[in-house]
Amino acid sequence: MQLPEDATMRAPLALVSIILPVHNAEQWLDECLMSVLQQDFEGTMELSVFNDASKDKSTAIIEKWKVKLEDSGISVVIGGHDSPSPRGVGYSKNQAVAQSSGSYLCFLDSDDVMMPQRVRMQYEAAVQHPTSIIGCQVRRDPPDSTERYTRWINQLTSDQLLTQVFTSHGPTVIMPTWFCSRTWFSHVGPFDEGGQGVPEDLLFFYEHLRKGGGVFRVDHSLLLYRYHLYAATHSVLECCWSLAIPSGSRPTPPPTTLTPRTPMSWCSAESVMFHRLPRKFQKLTHTSPGKPVPLDIDLNL
Known part of the structure; x- marks a missing residue:
């Protein structure tokens, strides 16, 4: 899929577009959208929502907040579809980007909450690093749900953001914190639209690195x-993805796309990447027949 030409070439109407895919998010949407309203960024902002076949009250909540946000000066663009089945996170993000107008893109998941200074601080960093994906530190909820993973997110050094791109956890700045320029997104993207089970953020991240991004x-x-049982990340955790690990002091992205395998069809430790949270594999050991599942493999290059 290519982004529509008018979305990438037209003059921006907002400085920053917040990209929000939504699917059955009624439990979290009020808090999420309140955090958009509470941003202290002084430039023009736009919220671009794409509703991916939600069957709950998400649509009504979005419409309610559209009025509040626009009254405060934040424009709101709403797209979506009501097909029987969702098209997936990659498709929804691409659609939300395509219908937006901002010079910069701030990605937000519908179950997360931004701190008031997020857009301002990441925008300032993006201006200084125009070909980089900008991330941030996070606070996990519940606090003790993924302690090791959260430490990894927050404590990597600037060098490790590049040297640990091939580890069990995936992108060294996690997708819900991404912020980048529209120009750079259009150069790298769009997201893979393979649907459930495809790590669209990981594939985009490697393509970003392949093209020289920081x-x-x-x-x-x-x-x-x-962290909760309905998070989209769990659909990716059901697979492992094989890839060729390059040699050398600084890793470069693999030349081929990642290949999904079933959870029990493990590859050798030298050629696999177990995506994201080892905690998931701990659960699988108690429910899956066959050989024990490796619980925690990091390929720290």
Whole structure:
């Protein structure tokens, strides 16, 4: 899929577009959208929502907040579809980007909450690093749900943001914290639209690195990052993805696309990447027949 030409070439109407895919998010949407309203950024902002076949009250909540946000000067663009099945996170993000107008893109998940300074601080960093994906530190909710993973997110050094791109956890700045220029997104993207089970953020991240992009993290906790059973990340955790690990002091992205395998069809430790949270594999060991599942493999290059 290519982004529509009018979305990438037209004059921007907002400085920053907040990109919000939504699917059955009624439980979290009020808090999420309140955090958009509470941003202290003084430039023009736009919220671009794409509703991916939600069957709950998400649509009504979005419409309610559209009025509040526009009354405060934040324009709101709403797209979506009501097909029987959702098209997936990659498709929804691409559609939200395509219908937006901002010069910069701030990605937000519908179950997360931004701190008031998020857009301002990441925008300032993006101006200084125009070909980088800008991330930030996070606060996990519940606080003790993924302690090791959260430490990894928040404590990587600037060098490790590049040297640890091939580890069990995936992108060294996590997708819900991404902020970048529209120009750079259009150069790298769009997201893969393979649907459930495809790590669209990981594939985009490697393509970003392949094209010479940088990675920068704002060292402030700017996002409340929720962990729950309905998170989209769990659909990716059911697979492992094989790839060729290159040799050398600094890793470069693999030349081929990632290949999904079933959870029990493990590859050798030298050629696999177990995506994101080892905690998931701990659960699988109690429910899956066959050989024990490796619980925690990091390929720290």
